[in-house]
Amino acid sequence: MSHQPIIHTLSVYVSNKPGVLARIAQVFARRGFNIESLVVSPAMDGKFSRMTIGISGNPGMLDQIIKQVSKLIDVISCKDHTGDEAVVRELALVKIRCGADRRSEALQIVEHFACKTVDLTEKSMIIMATGDSDKVDAFVRMIKAFDVVELVRTGKVLMVRGEQPT
């Protein structure tokens, strides 16, 4: 049995100012939450930023944490979207050592997971995978059959389905 912690995905809408991320990170750290993934980028209105934060920790504290984050002056809203009807995506880049002998095997995996090769040399390949986290996880498991030089994942971004804002 695996005891993987539940990862909650919070969407935080903030003023795009220096120090905001540090203030939010401090709220999590003080209460023993670990940031599993973090994506920050400007919103449509460049005055604001959207943070999508994957966190794990004592679920009994989550409500308190959301209230504490919401209380920060620069935070416009903070919502937990775990379990919501939402589009969740992440992107991974994987560099593998792969010569001509195993190239077609690698490309089979790329094709199956609808990935793309974004760099190709005689001895290596960079593959870009996108999708929800489970799909990216599955892809990573398969590609491990090769000699993986490095792996970079963006972390999740999330948007609620339908006409309501996230």
Add this chain to the structure above:
Amino acid sequence: MIASTEHMKLDGAQALVKCLEAQGVEYIWGLSGGAAIPIFDALVTTGTKIKLILVRHEQGATHMADGYARATGKPGVVLVTSGPGATNTITGIMTAHMDSVPMIVITGQTITPMLGKDAFQEADVFGLTMPVVKHSYLIKNSNDIPRIVKEAFHIASTGRPGPVLMDIPKDISSGPFTGGTLDPEMDLPGYKPEIEINQDHVKAIAAALAKSKRPVILAGHGALIARAFPTIEKLAEKLKAPVTTTLLGKGAFNEEHPLALGMLGMHGTAYANKAMVECDLVMSIGSRYDDRIIGQASKFCKDAVRIHIDIDIAEINKMINVHHYCIGDARLVAEELMKHVSELDTKEWLKHLDGYKKKYPLKYGKQGGLKMQHILDELYKMTGGKIIVSTDVGQHQMWAAQFLKTVRPDDWLSSGGAGTMGYGFPAAIGAQFGKPEEQVWAIVGDGGFQMTMCELSTACVHKLPVKVLVLNNHYLGMVRQWQELFYDDRKSGVDLEGNPDFAKLADCYPGAKGFTLKRPADIRKILKRAMEYNDGPCVINAECEKTDNVFPMIPAGRALEDMIIERPRYKMEKPTGST
């Protein structure tokens, strides 16, 4: 309104001072240094009416601003330099943050091109203070100063108040201000302190009250901040419900009122704590159900209906789970609630509690040496409680809370959440500046007083008639009490040998006066002489019994029913709760 500045040439610091003036600032407590020189200069060149009070240590400045803010309700303003000047304010900022006190702290900073380069007297005070401020700014453009000052005061003094820090690099304070208006719009899209009261929540609370036969109202600091005391009195009288207050809520309900139970919690009155154990409903108005008052959280009022009225939603269900809550300003919620409640049948309950008041009064023995409680009791009797009292932290604080009943709002200043030793005396100075017509007493221990007694100079310069009562037992008494009760009386690091003679010390300062109190028979005489000395501060060195203990006591982390009323003969287990 501030006039257009088109024709005036201001620098950033001058714009800052003009903006502080526009906020109605009367005093700035501060200490200068390289990075703050332009701002101190602007206090001269602008010809401002704001009075600069030069302190002797930056921590003192923050506590003075804090004392001023608690006594007047207006934000206190602090101005210090970068690096150590700024770091010395952190204790005071944290103290204000824990107790929701409005404060503006302006720190000088190295010039912007040097930020992050370990420049002389550079400290990342923005980062250092982040967990202990309500909000903070590192100002990178002189033209932002008016907006930021306006926002800072708005944030500090509205909603749940707190300290706001402005870090101003020297090139920003000395650079030209070309921002036009000094009264710009605020830009705070994430801050909405006005809360619409949820009528359904109010009605649910009223319905729960209607069923209660043994209610208790618990009034906290939020009730004072919201100026809710007349409403709470009316509400309590209408309901015929008894009222207990937290340490910081002292003054939110007249402690001489027949419905008053006094302070509850770790060293609260026996009858207040027994009321909590036996009540069928507890309604907090502006308290945060702090660990000092609830003891063991899982047992606190566990069979009672628990209600929480607070302005800060993050306090709801934080320490204990409640059945009903309402978010909003304590006064406004209490006023709404008044419309929906009627008298409860509490005759039996009140009679029962009166029995406890008679059976377990606050008491002390008068035999033996000089008792701190005796002095405080006499002080209360002589003044009728019509004095402002500022305390330090420890045994004297708890006895002051017990024996100096608070009968008016804003009379009781004490570091509750932070428990900051050294708070009492500078806070009394700040209160005296804010309320010059009032008699202000700093009730301090010999340990805490030595942390900030350098401010005697500040009090002397301004001829402030603050009365400092040093309840001197030559120990860090509260820790010694714990060591006696829980650590087999092994004294470790509590003996304050090397204390000066505090009365002689006072006499060294120009305009200050020292008194010595050794015998119980002299208490009234010495207190009277201190009250009559108004040419400057005075210090009473009261040589008290060394090893007295504060009771009642609920050991940290234990339930309220485990309260001990006098020293037990058996050895007690070490408490598991925090401090």
